[in-house]
Each structure stands twice: as C-alpha cells, then as structure tokens.
Amino acid sequence: MLKSGPVCALGTMSGTSLDGVDAAVVMTDGHSILSFGDVAYRPYSEPERAVLRAALGRWPGDDGVEAAAEVVELAHAAVLARFRDAGLIGFHGQTLAHDPHGRGTHQAGDGRVLAQALGVPVVWDFRSSDVEMGGQGAPLAPFFHFACAKWINASAPVVFVNLGGVGNITWVDPAKDRPEAEGALLAFDTGPANAPLNDLMQARCGLALDEGGELAATGVPDEAVISEVLAGPYFMRIPPKSLDRNDFPDLANRVAHLSDADAAATLTALAVAAVARGLEHCPSPPERLLVTGGGRLNPLMMEMLIERCGIPAVQVEEVGLNGDMLEAQAFAYLAVRVLRGLPTSCPSTTGVAAAVGGGRVSRG
Numbered sequence: 001m002l003k004s005g006p007v008c009a010l011g012t013m014s015g016t017s018l019d020g021v022d023a024a025v026v027m028t029d030g031h032s033i034l035s036f037g038d039v040a041y042r043p044y045s046e047p048e049r050a051v052l053r054a055a056l057g058r059w060p061g062d063d064g065v066e067a068a069a070e071v072v073e074l075a076h077a078a079v080l081a082r083f084r085d086a087g088l089i090g091f092h093g094q095t096l097a098h099d100p101h102g103r104g105t106h107q108a109g110d111g112r113v114l115a116q117a118l119g120v121p122v123v124w125d126f127r128s129s130d131v132e133m134g135g136q137g138a139p140l141a142p143f144f145h146f147a148c149a150k151w152i153n154a155s156a157p158v159v160f161v162n163l164g165g166v167g168n169i170t171w172v173d174p175a176k177d178r179p180e181a182e183g184a185l186l187a188f189d190t191g192p193a194n195a196p197l198n199d200l201m202q203a204r205c206g207l208a209l210d211e212g213g214e215l216a217a218t219g220v221p222d223e224a225v226i227s228e229v230l231a232g233p234y235f236m237r238i239p240p241k242s243l244d245r246n247d248f249p250d251l252a253n254r255v256a257h258l259s260d261a262d263a264a265a266t267l268t269a270l271a272v273a274a275v276a277r278g279l280e281h282c283p284s285p286p287e288r289l290l291v292t293g294g295g296r297l298n299p300l301m302m303e304m305l306i307e308r309c310g311i312p313a314v315q316v317e318e319v320g321l322n323g324d325m326l327e328a329q330a331f332a333y334l335a336v337r338v339l340r341g342l343p344t345s346c347p348s349t350t351g352v353a354a355a356v357g358g359g360r361v362s363r364g
Contacts, residue, residue, distance in 0.1 A: 006034050010086035011332025012076055014094045016165025016245040017194050017294060018052050020044045022328040023079045025086060030336040033151045039325045042079035055096050057246050059106050068096060072109035077117050089114065090335030091124040098138065098244035104128065105137045115362035123335035125360040130345045135352025136242035142187035142349040144330035145170040146179035152319045159286040163295025165195035166243050167275055171282045180346040180355040186283060187349040188239035191274030194294050196251040197267040204260050213268060213300030219261030221269035225254050229270060230277055239281050240351040271295065272304040279309055289313035292323040
C-alpha cells in the first residue's frame with residue numbers, strides 16, 4: 001500500500017491500432033487529478049508492427065506471442081527510460097486477444113521485466129481480476145474519465161468518446177462523489193473504429209491509415225453495409241459489453257466490392273454510426289461529446305460524428321486534456337488506485353459483479 005498523498009505516476013498505452021507506445025505522467029492521490037506531467041511517444045517500426053500484427057488473436061504459448069512480448073517490452077523500456085522522477089509505473093501491455101467469457105484476456109508484455117530493467121515498481125495485468133469476477137475486463141479508462149470530468153469542472157453529464165482501434169464511450173455524471181457510485185458511470189465498447197479502416201488502408205494502399213480522412217472524403221458511404229453490420233447481435237446487447245480488435249473479421253469482405261474511396265468512407269461512417277447507436281443506451285443525453293483517440297484527428301470522422309449524433313462534439317484538447325495521451329494517463333492514475341486498494345472497475349463499466357481493483361505489482 002502507498003502512503004497517503006500525491007504520487008508521481010507514469011502510465012503507458014499501446015493500443016489496438018498498433019501505432020506505438022504512449023507514456024505520460026500524472027500527479028494524483030488516486031482520487032483527484034492534481035496535475036499532468038511530461039509525455040513521450042515511441043512509434044513501432046514497420047517490422048515491429050508486423051510482429052505484433054502476426055500475433056493478434058493469439059494466446060500465451062501460441063506461435064509468435066513470445067516475439068510480440070519482446071517487441072512490447074523493449075519498446076516500453078525505451079520510452080520509459082526517458083522519465084526520471086516517476087515513483088510508480090502503470091503498464092498496460094499490448095492486447096493480443098480478448099474473450100472475457102471464454103479464454104479471458106491477453107495483454108503481451110511482462111511487468112516484471114520492466115520493473116527489473118527500470119528499478120521502479122510496476123503495476124500491470126490490470127484486466128484479469130475483473131474478468132475473473134465475471135466482468136468484461138474493458139473498458140478500464142472510465143474511472144479516469146470520471147476524474148477528468150471533475151478536473152474540467154463539468155457541471156452536467158458528458159460522454160467521452162474514444163475512437164481508437166475499437167470505439168468506446170464513457171457517460172459520466174460529475175455530480176456523483178466517486179466513480180463506483182450508482183449512476184456515476186456507464187461505459188462500453190461501441191463497435192469497430194479505426195482498426196478495420198487502418199487494415200483496409202494497409203491492404204489496399206500500403207499505408208498505415210487514412211491521414212486526415214482524405215481518401216474517405218472522396219468516397220460515398222454504403223449505407224446498406226452499415227445497416228447490415230449494425231443489425232448484428234453485438235449492437236443489440238445491453239451494456240456493459242466489450243470487443244476484441246478482431247471481432248468483426250468480415251468487414252473487409254463486406255466492402256470488397258467497393259472502390260478504395262467508398263470502402264474507406266463506409267468504414268469511417270460505420271465507426272461513427274456505432275457510436276450513435278451506443279449513445280441510445282445512455283441514462284440521459286450528454287451535454288457534449290469529448291472525443292479522444294486517433295479518430296479525433298480525422299476531420300471527416302468528426303464531421304460525421306456531429307451529424308449522426310446530433311450532439312456537440314469537440315476534441316478533448318478544447319477542455320484542456322491531451323487526446324493522444326489520455327489512455328496512458330489513465331493507467332498512471334489506475335496504478336495509484338491499485339496500490340491504494342481502490343477499485344478500478346465496477347458493474348456499470350465492465351459488468352463485473354462488484355467494484356474491484358485489478359492489477360499485479362512487481363517491485364523494482
């Protein structure tokens with residue numbers, strides 16, 4: 001257990017878009033955000049990305065997993081070594097497979113390796129305890145979103161929209177006193193976001209992403225494809241609920257008949273339509289959407305989001321947050337909560353049976 005008072009915590013995130021490692025410092029007591037500190041980013045090289053991509057969907061012991069873990073650990077050690085003053089590290093690892101009601105959840109990377117290399121305590125394996133108690137194990141950023149809503153002095157419910165590889169939303173009522181309180185949060189994955197679009201760009205154009213939505217802006221979304229996908233069983237389920245990056249493996253086939261531009265436009269519009277469908281589950285309409293993740297940098301995706309949802313939507317930078325680093329900051333914040341014995345998820349965020357604190361701790 002940590003002594004009371006502020007902690008300089010360093011968090012990391014390597015998301016499902018496989019772009020690289022984010023690292024960010026948060027000063028927090030595990031309840032409130034006191035300040036934000038330095039940030040850093042270490043991109044994966046294309047060979048590293050290929051190793052990670054080859055291991056997607058695989059579990060411990062499967063071919064390629066050990067190589068992926070080594071890539072993750074080396075990349076994280078490189079970026080974390082740039083920070084000197086952190087007293088604690090929150091290490092998420094790289095999600096390779098997520099099947100909460102089956103085999104569980106698998107994040108590549110061993111926190112013990114980083115603790116030994118850096119000489120700093122590392123909190124890791126954040127999701128397993130939640131899954132073991134019947135939860136989805138995702139999303140885990142909502143408790144941090146609650147703290148962010150307090151930090152920006154939100155006075156009415158807001159929704160954080162994360163448009164990463166998979167989309168997710170967190171509805172927050174800032175009037176509540178703690179994140180696990182009844183009615184404080186509702187969070188869940190909305191559907192595919194940038195991952196299938198990035199995969200399309202890689203396969204058809206040899207590019208990592210549709211930079212600025214430029215290709216999709218020249219195409220026309222196929223609304224019939226979008227409607228067919230949204231009619232699937234996942235979108236009918238009541239949240240909380242979560243997804244794996246590869247839970248919609250047929251999307252490439254669904255847009256195979258379309259031109260590159262129309263296919264990109266369709267997958268861009270699908271990401272937004274899934275968010276709009278998800279908002280129907282919120283306890284009350286939010287005052288605004290605060291958008292994070294790579295999708296917020298896509299002007300077309302942002303334009304579609306406002307049009308389809310009918311709610312004001314802004315990048316989180318407009319309220320003083322860092323959309324590139326929000327998830328890394330979340331795991332810094334959650335690491336402090338773990339060491340203080342505070343919950344990191346609850347029934348309304350992951351469907352877990354009761355509020356639970358996850359994470360393993362490895363000492364430096």
